[in-house]
Amino acid sequence: MTREDFSVLALSYLEDIAAFSRRLTGNAADADDLVQATFERAFEAWRRLRDPAACRAWLFRIARNLFLDGRRTSAVRSQLSLATDSKMSTQAFIVPAEAVERLAARELEAALDRLPREQREALLLCDLWGFQYAEISEIVGSPIGTVRSRIARARGRLSVLLGRTAGEAEDPSRR
Amino acid sequence: MNCEQTNELLSPYVDEELAPSERSEINAHLVGCASCLEHVASVRSLKHAIARLESRDEPPGAVRARVEALRFKSTGFWETSYRRRLLAVAVGVGLLAAALFVIRRHQNPALPFGEELVSDYLQSLPEVRPAEVASSDPREVVRFFSGKTPFEPVVPAVPAAQLVGGRLCNVAGRRVELLFYTHGESRQSVALFVCDHAVGDAGCRKYRGHPVCSRRFGKLTILAIGEVPGDTLEKILREATL
Numbered sequence: 001m002t003r004e005d006f007s008v009l010a011l012s013y014l015e016d017i018a019a020f021s022r023r024l025t026g027n028a029a030d031a032d033d034l035v036q037a038t039f040e041r042a043f044e045a046w047r048r049l050r051d052p053a054a055c056r057a058w059l060f061r062i063a064r065n066l067f068l069d070g071r072r073t074s075a076v077r078s079q080l081s082l083a084t085d086s087k088m089s090t091q092a093f094i095v096p097a098e099a100v101e102r103l104a105a106r107e108l109e110a111a112l113d114r115l116p117r118e119q120r121e122a123l124l125l126c127d128l129w130g131f132q133y134a135e136i137s138e139i140v141g142s143p144i145g146t147v148r149s150r151i152a153r154a155r156g157r158l159s160v161l162l163g164r165t166a167g168e169a170e171d172p173s174r175r
Numbered sequence: 176m177n178c179e180q181t182n183e184l185l186s187p188y189v190d191e192e193l194a195p196s197e198r199s200e201i202n203a204h205l206v207g208c209a210s211c212l213e214h215v216a217s218v219r220s221l222k223h224a225i226a227r228l229e230s231r232d233e234p235p236g237a238v239r240a241r242v243e244a245l246r247f248k249s250t251g252f253w254e255t256s257y258r259r260r261l262l263a264v265a266v267g268v269g270l271l272a273a274a275l276f277v278i279r280r281h282q283n284p285a286l287p288f289g290e291e292l293v294s295d296y297l298q299s300l301p302e303v304r305p306a307e308v309a310s311s312d313p314r315e316v317v318r319f320f321s322g323k324t325p326f327e328p329v330v331p332a333v334p335a336a337q338l339v340g341g342r343l344c345n346v347a348g349r350r351v352e353l354l355f356y357t358h359g360e361s362r363q364s365v366a367l368f369v370c371d372h373a374v375g376d377a378g379c380r381k382y383r384g385h386p387v388c389s390r391r392f393g394k395l396t397i398l399a400i401g402e403v404p405g406d407t408l409e410k411i412l413r414e415a416t417l
Binding site for chain 2: 126
């Protein structure tokens with residue numbers, strides 16, 4: 001792969017990285033900086049990308065690492081990832097499919113925002129950006145088993161959260 | 176497999192991340208279990224709902240321009256492979272020898288400006304030196320040159336090429352704008368020099384093997400040079416507007 005080939009390939013993922021950065025940072029200004037920093041780093045290190053098919057996941061990993069480098073505070077991170085873990089049971093709650101269909105995007109976004117960061121991240125990488133577990137494992141630097149568990153728990157928790165919103169019209173005895 | 180064991184695996188089941196044997200076991204359980212089937216439908220509907228959210232975000236024009244300008248930013252000399260470094264050194268020595276030869280053989284007073292132009296172009300190629308202003312927004316580029324040139328800065332609109340940035344240059348002792356564009360799908364480099372030098376009639380001529388085309392715009396002259404053939408440069412200048 002030449003540098004020009006890499007340029008064309010990498011830039012085709014600019015919008016994905018912009019959306020990912022927006023979700024990581026939560027605001028437009030920081031997202032713009034992160035997008036630029038991600039591509040600067042990618043253009044510095046493009047020779048290390050051996051497999052062009054892995055370019056998209058590689059860019060996501062760079063963006064994520066830069067974001068975490070910029071705000072690496074272990075206390076905050078553990079707070080973010082663990083704060084709600086023990087507060088809510090996620091077992092055996094099923095939000096009806098038809099109720100999910102009726103949800104507005106903002107209701108879904110609001111519920112996603114309430115997930116622990118690592119669960120939300122794994123779920124979005126899987127469902128929103130369509131990465132496979134192995135790719136997500138590479139992006140977030142965690143074993144596949146952990147990724148699988150985070151996604152399953154995210155879905156369980158999301159069902160509970162959405163059940164409170166969407167399930168109002170359903171049979172109350174279900175909850 | 177009972178419901179509890181199945182529930183543990185429903186999420187990777189929906190994501191098609193299970194081994195074939197596990198998948199078969201779940202399929203077998205689902206045939207006779209309405210509750211787990213409903214759970215699958217729920218997980219699938221969540222997955223589809225999330226997939227419908229925005230996964231792509233158009234960044235602001237300035238961010239896009241800065242990122243796209245990275246294409247032209249030089250990677251460090253020592254980051255490139257040994258063969259490429261050798262080639263670069265050989266090309267450099269060759270260019271130096273050619274330049275010395277041309278300077279000694281062609282002391283034509285009508286040419287120094289063109290020679291200098293080609294030399295500046297080669298030294299300012301975006302691959303060699305990063306642009307001082309990287310933007311596709313003409314207003315931002317004009318702002319960068321404002322007060323730096325002996326004339327009111329302009330950025331020509333060129334329908335066939337995309338502005339990516341610019342840098343300040345000195346040609347024949349005068350400050351000029353050097354604007355970088357990309358042309359066509361293969362994004363070949365095209366550079367436009369905007370100056371207040373008088374260089375005679377519009378047209379194209381070759382300096383050191385490179386076609387250089389010029390066109391007068393009132394008191395300003397715009398000279399085009401690039402990776403594209405002379406007739407393409409002429410077309411670019413013909414269609415350019417201030």
